[in-house]
Amino acid sequence: ExxxxxxxxxxxxxxxxxxxxxxxxxxxxxAMYWYKQSAKKPLELMFVYNFKEQTENNSVPSRFSPxxxxxxxxxxxxxxxxxxxxxxxxxxxxxxxxxxxxxxxxFFGPGTRLTVL
Amino acid sequence: xxxxxxxPQSLIVQEGKNLTINCTSSKTLYGLYWYKQKYGEGLxxxxxxxxxxxxxxxxKITAKLDEKKQQSSLHITASQPSHAGIxxxxxxxxxxxxxQLIWGAGTKLIIKP
Numbered sequence: 277e278x279x280x281x282x283x284x285x286x287x288x289x290x291x292x293x294x295x296x297x298x299x300x301x302x303x304x305x306x307a308m309y310w311y312k313q314s315a316k317k318p319l320e321l322m323f324v325y326n327f328k329e330q331t332e333n334n335s336v337p338s339r340f341s342p343x344x345x346x347x348x349x350x351x352x353x354x355x356x357x358x359x360x361x362x363x364x365x366x367x368x369x370x371x372x373x374x375x376x377x378x379x380x381x382x383f384f385g386p387g388t389r390l391t392v393l
Numbered sequence: 394x395x396x397x398x399x400x401p402q403s404l405i406v407q408e409g410k411n412l413t414i415n416c417t418s419s420k421t422l423y424g425l426y427w428y429k430q431k432y433g434e435g436l437x438x439x440x441x442x443x444x445x446x447x448x449x450x451x452x453k454i455t456a457k458l459d460e461k462k463q464q465s466s467l468h469i470t471a472s473q474p475s476h477a478g479i480x481x482x483x484x485x486x487x488x489x490x491x492x493q494l495i496w497g498a499g500t501k502l503i504i505k506p
Contacts, residue, residue: 280435318397319481319496366435381426382483384435 279303280385282367288391289357297352297388299367308350309382310342311366319366325350357392364389396420397484399497407505411470414500416482418463424485425465427456429478430499436481439467469502477504 280301289295301308310322324332325344339361341353350367368382398417406412416425424443428436440449445460453470469476483496 282435316498318498319483321494321496364433368436381438381441382436383438384428386435387433389433 280367280369280383282365282385282388284388285386286389286391288393289354290393291357291359293354293357295354297354297365297367297390299350299352299385301348301350301367301369301383301385303369303383305369305371305383306347307370307380308344308347309368309370310350310352311368313364313366313387315363323352354390357390359392362390362392396486397482397495397497399480399482399500401500402498403501403503405503405505406472408473409471411468412472412502413469414467414480414502416465416467416484416497418484418486420463420486422458422460422463422465422484422486425458426483427465427467428481428483430481431478439480472502472504474504474506477502 283298287295307326309324312320312322321334322336323330323342328344328347339355339357343351364387366387367385370382371380396419400415404412426441427439429439430436439454440451440456442449442456442458442465445458448457455468456465458465465482467480479499479501481496481499485494
């Protein structure tokens with residue numbers, strides 16, 4: 277596999293379920309990102325990991341919990357979500373800057389289409 | 394209002410015609426990205442602009458950065474069906490360690506055959 281991969285591609289879950297989204301990058305990058313994309317809204321940056329350290333958390337509710345075990349893998353753990361959390365969740369990676377958000381080009385995965393019932 | 398405004402929100406263009414999409418910031422731009430997205434899929438990088446007055450081209454797509462206007466434009470020449478999709482601009486605003494990375498809401502481009 278090359279680039280940035282995300283699994284699953286589609287996920288339907290109830291509000292009481294616990295599920296996880298997985299992202300893997302094969303580009304040797306050090307920074308990874310989670311974004312939420314809702315219909316007709318700007319892309320929302322949720323979390324940033326730079327060299328495995330979380331450097332950004334844009335006021336994301338605690339029902340979303342990220343995990344970055346190494347620079348190639350990023351998870352988003354989901355717990356007791358709400359219907360308004362239904363969206364396309366995109367993962368991206370880039371060369372890290374060692375501090376905060378990197379200006380470098382971001383490579384995106386295909387996304388996970390999440391539906392919360 | 395959004396910090397990064399894209400216009401128009403949607404655009405229908407006859408195949409072969411030229412078109413322009415704009416991205417305007419309410420704050421100083423420190424870097425601007427253009428991406429293209431097919432519906433429900435990930436974003437594909439087009440180009441990145443960092444310096445005022447910078448202009449880059451890739452095939453029939455040209456992007457410019459007007460630092461004074463805090464604006465970038467994306468111009469497509471002789472549009473083709475393959476250009477259809479959603480065009481997103483993303484920008485680094487602020488400076489040093491305090492910058493934000495934000496995105497426009499996108500411009501949906503439809504090419505009529």
